[in-house]
Amino acid sequence: MVLTLYGKPMSTCTRRVAVVLVEKQVLFKFVPVDFSTGEHKTPEHLAKQPFGQVPYIDDDGFIVFESRAICRYICDKYPEQGTSLVPIELKAKALFEQAVSIEGSNFDQFAAPAALEKWFKPNKGLKGNDELAAALLSTLDKKLEGYEAILSKQKYLAGDEVTLADLFHLPYGSLLPKIGFNGLEEKPNVARWWKDITSRQSWLAVKDGIEETA
Known part of the structure; x- marks a missing residue:
């Protein structure tokens, strides 16, 4: 299953995650969240992101929110792919x-x-x-x-x-x-x-x- 990123196209935190996904050469699906209709406050969204914010990722059923945590997860999952971004030594x-x-x-x-x-x-x-x-x-x-x-x-x-x-x-x-x-x-x-x-x-x-x- 392709990792899915949920967020707003121009959201600062959504783009923080997206730049790391591209840097790590990770294929992903992007699904926009419509704030104008209050989608971020629906029960469905709050079940994944309890603060009613963006972004969050769905990685084959594993949900992570908070952009910096997502970025670290991506780097940990794909350590040999793309740019390293997190040193080991x-x-x-x-x-x-x-x-x-x-x-x-x-x-x-x-x-x-x-x-x-x-x-x-x-x-x-x-x-x-x-x-x-x-x-x-x-x-x-x-x-x-x-x-x-x-x-x-x-x-x-x-x-x-x-x-x-x-x-x-x-x-x-x-x-x-x-x-x-x-x-x-x-x-x-x-x-x-x-x-x-x-x-x-x-x-x-x-x-x-x-x-x-x-």
């Missing part, structure tokens, strides 16, 4: 886990809520909190100084090989210029890294949305 894996923590603690918790205020709310006809967004983006810009220090010594966040930790940045990072934040392009080593990961064929394949498959 003890010290390399420790640096990978460190990089994953960096993304969660120093990037996502600022980029995601800023995007909510400046992008998602306005696109739903709601008023965002510009003052909150500005504060979040100011903090993010300072956090990127740490990224610059790390990336001045190595190609990617966990070392010289790309990992999940780098790819996890793609969906929200790609939204930042749309809300007026260009911090990923203003620091030389961050800019070099960002150009590198946004140029990967896996991201180019999904960045503008995921097509439904029959």
